[in-house]
Amino acid sequence: MIAIVDYQQAYEADEEMAKAIPSAEQIEAWANAVLVAENTGEQEVTVRFTDDEESQTLNHEYRGKDKPTNVLSFPFEVPPGIEMNLLGDLVICVPVIMREAQEQDKTPTNHYAHMVIHGILHLLGYDHIDDADADIMEAKEIRILASLNIGNPYQ
Numbered sequence: 001m002i003a004i005v006d007y008q009q010a011y012e013a014d015e016e017m018a019k020a021i022p023s024a025e026q027i028e029a030w031a032n033a034v035l036v037a038e039n040t041g042e043q044e045v046t047v048r049f050t051d052d053e054e055s056q057t058l059n060h061e062y063r064g065k066d067k068p069t070n071v072l073s074f075p076f077e078v079p080p081g082i083e084m085n086l087l088g089d090l091v092i093c094v095p096v097i098m099r100e101a102q103e104q105d106k107t108p109t110n111h112y113a114h115m116v117i118h119g120i121l122h123l124l125g126y127d128h129i130d131d132a133d134a135d136i137m138e139a140k141e142i143r144i145l146a147s148l149n150i151g152n153p154y155q
Contacts, residue, residue, distance in 0.1 A: 002032055002043065005024055006044065011051050012051075026113075031043075033117065038124055040124065043086075045089070054091070070096045
């Protein structure tokens, strides 16, 4: 294992949503798939599961968008001269993931996997602001998900 995951459950889920929230072991497996594919070596990431309110607050404060979103990525900026393998934080909004999974006819597990992989790629510096960068990032997501026997989320 090369992923060190700090798992934070900050969402009070009803029984159905609680069953769908991935375990720390699932998060580690998905994170490992990204880190192996990107040949990063050992890295630490915090993954926090939250509600609409916290997601919306963070999305508004850091991205200027006043609505909850599926995943937010906060890269850790290592001070000069200090060596740390801390990638950063992912904040995953449980209600948004559940709504999107239903709307997109995906299993919640597969959608969580996609969002964890997507978020870690952001922490590694990938983005999808322009079409060329989006194509690169999406191709990586598709390959990593395929390595986990999860289909293309963009189809």
